Amino acid sequence: SLLDVVVNNELDISGYGACEGTLTCSTCHVILSKEDYDRIPSKPLDDENDMLDLAFELTETSRLGCQIV
Numbered sequence: 901s902l903l904d905v906v907v908n909n910e911l912d913i914s915g916y917g918a919c920e921g922t923l924t925c926s927t928c929h930v931i932l933s934k935e936d937y938d939r940i941p942s943k944p945l946d947d948e949n950d951m952l953d954l955a956f957e958l959t960e961t962s963r964l965g966c967q968i969v
């Protein structure tokens with residue numbers, strides 16, 4: 901997942917991925933371009949959408965990084 905990329909590369913993004921991909925936070929929220937959003941083969945499921953509803957500045961092309969595979 902995109903969260904794994906952040907963790908495995910030791911990218912210092914404060915607070916990113918606080919729940920370690922268990923879908924209980926929205927700190928991995930990313931806003932993608934429409935083009936990139938459409939290129940992701942997996943679409944958000946109900947659990948991701950429920951958590952996205954709590955994300956700051958939600959957009960039409962928002963995803964949770966831990967769910968992007």
Ligand code: FES
Nearest residue numbers: 917919921928966
């Ligand atoms: Fe918490 Fe993605 S890391 S929902």
